[in-house]
Amino acid sequence: MFRTAPRMAGYVDSNTSQLPSLPRGRARARPKFDSQFLGVLVAIAFVFRENRVPYYQRLFQNHDGKRQWWKTSRSSYIMYPYLISVYGLGAATTYAMCRMVFGKKTWFGDK
Known part of the structure; x- marks a missing residue:
């Protein structure tokens, strides 16, 4: 039913032995965290975070006479x-427009 994409120049298979080797030693600056590890940390931070949706629903659906953009403490x-x-x-x-009506093209002065 579905066709696979044609193999083009520069296509790298999932086999890692085909990947070019990276330079070692001082030529290669190593990152502090592996990118995959950093992604896992970000995912964990979002998973184990407090659910603030009920709090904000109560805050924004409260009929206190305030406009929506003034509801939060940071507004x-x-x-x-x-x-x-x-x-x-x-x-x-x-x-500036009123000064232009009277023929003055500067912010201050008579010129």
Whole structure:
């Protein structure tokens, strides 16, 4: 039913004896962790982690009159810089446009 992919140049079979040998000694910088071992550590960290879904469901489905983006304790760290940049740039743009209407092409001064 399914055909296997044609063997192309550079194709390496699952047999590891066909792999090129890596240089030894100082020429090869060895990683601190094997990549497979690191992947296992990451997987274990996700498997044995506390399930926070019920906590966040209660938090976001609570009808406390707050908007969704203000519900968490970390919301202010994101929202205040965002609001300052949005309203600050809006005010600066409006100021610059009003000066352009009166023929002044700089932020300050009479030029």
